[in-house]
Amino acid sequence: MLAVRLYEKQDIRLEEAAVPTIGDGELLLKTEAAFLCGTDVRMIKHGHKRYPLILGHEFSGTIAKVGSGVEYYRPGMRVAIAPNMGCGVCRLCIGGNTHLCANYQALGIHIDGGFAGYVRIPAKAVLQGNVMELGADVSFSAGALAEPLSCVYNAFERAAIRAGDAVLIIGAGPIGIMHARLAQTAGAGKVMINDLNSQRAELCKKMVPAVTVVPSEELTETVMTLTGGLGVDVCITACPAATAQEMAIGLMAVNGRVIFFGGLPAGSKAMLDTNLIHYRQIIATGTARASLSQFRKTLDLISAGILKVDDLVTASMPICEFDKAFAKASSADGLKCLLTF
Numbered sequence: 206m207l208a209v210r211l212y213e214k215q216d217i218r219l220e221e222a223a224v225p226t227i228g229d230g231e232l233l234l235k236t237e238a239a240f241l242c243g244t245d246v247r248m249i250k251h252g253h254k255r256y257p258l259i260l261g262h263e264f265s266g267t268i269a270k271v272g273s274g275v276e277y278y279r280p281g282m283r284v285a286i287a288p289n290m291g292c293g294v295c296r297l298c299i300g301g302n303t304h305l306c307a308n309y310q311a312l313g314i315h316i317d318g319g320f321a322g323y324v325r326i327p328a329k330a331v332l333q334g335n336v337m338e339l340g341a342d343v344s345f346s347a348g349a350l351a352e353p354l355s356c357v358y359n360a361f362e363r364a365a366i367r368a369g370d371a372v373l374i375i376g377a378g379p380i381g382i383m384h385a386r387l388a389q390t391a392g393a394g395k396v397m398i399n400d401l402n403s404q405r406a407e408l409c410k411k412m413v414p415a416v417t418v419v420p421s422e423e424l425t426e427t428v429m430t431l432t433g434g435l436g437v438d439v440c441i442t443a444c445p446a447a448t449a450q451e452m453a454i455g456l457m458a459v460n461g462r463v464i465f466f467g468g469l470p471a472g473s474k475a476m477l478d479t480n481l482i483h484y485r486q487i488i489a490t491g492t493a494r495a496s497l498s499q500f501r502k503t504l505d506l507i508s509a510g511i512l513k514v515d516d517l518v519t520a521s522m523p524i525c526e527f528d529k530a531f532a533k534a535s536s537a538d539g540l541k542c543l544l545t546f
């Protein structure tokens with residue numbers, strides 16, 4: 206099979222690899238769809254802790270083989286894979302937060318992932334419920350996009366968006382568009398979005414027409430005008446920028462909620478005005494990854510037609526053209542690039 210392996214910082218190779226063998230309790234997945242995300246780009250550009258590693262944590266496929274002792278799953282089943290596995294016995298895992306386990310492991314991060322023709326799904330993932338069947342009306346690309354959507358849904362739950370809320374999303378990439386669509390399902394009164402990339406801002410406007418695209422140079426002025434000088438009830442920083450996090454605090458209304466969704470590069474720090482947090486009673490929080498129940502919820506929302514994700518795919522390439530897909534992802538050209546096998 207073909208696989209994309211990271212050997213060192215800036216050393217990513219497309220190469221022939223042996224199809225994985227599976228043991229008792231494991232599954233062999235034939236990859237049908239996979240996507241690059243910002244995490245993959247950072248790992249390639251800045252390095253990682255484990256080498257060599259087949260990247261890819263946003264993927265879906267068809268079960269090719271079933272190991273001894275596996276129940277329910279069968280060859281030919283169309284599935285999406287939640288990549289994060291917990292230890293299974295700690296307080297967080299027992300509480301359903303396997304994605305926050307101190308010893309969590311993830312496909313494409315710690316274990317070989319989805320940028321390959323076939324993927325070995327560990328027994329732990331099978332037992333914890335990381336393998337989720339796709340409905341007949343859910344495409345493989347939508348199944349793969351359930352991973353980033355589930356992370357967005359985690360933030361959506363924590364933001365507790367209510368009917369009539371004014372919402373600002375900083376970052377108009379695929380993640381920002383997902384945030385905007387979820388905000389609309391909650392009845393947000395105003396949804397504003399900002400991005401330094403004018404191409405993405407225009408794409409967002411076409412895909413979510415009710416959203417107000419706010420130019421960066423007019424961000425504060427426009428937000429205050431549209432909210433009558435009160436500020437926004439919810440701000441989500443869907444970009445890895447300390448300046449966005451710092452700016453967000455000053456744009457908040459009393460009792461506002463800030464979600465720091467985009468993680469900062471290692472070593473970066475944001476200087477927050479804690480007096481504003483104090484006197485405006487602002488809740489500032491963050492979210493990381495997603496629980497298995499949130500992943501399953503997003504698949505239900507996609508299957509029910511409540512949330513669209515397939516239209517986020519603006520390019521499609523076979524895995525042998527991975528270098529072109531990486532160039533698109535690293536330059537923020539378009540939204541999501543589908544890798545096929």
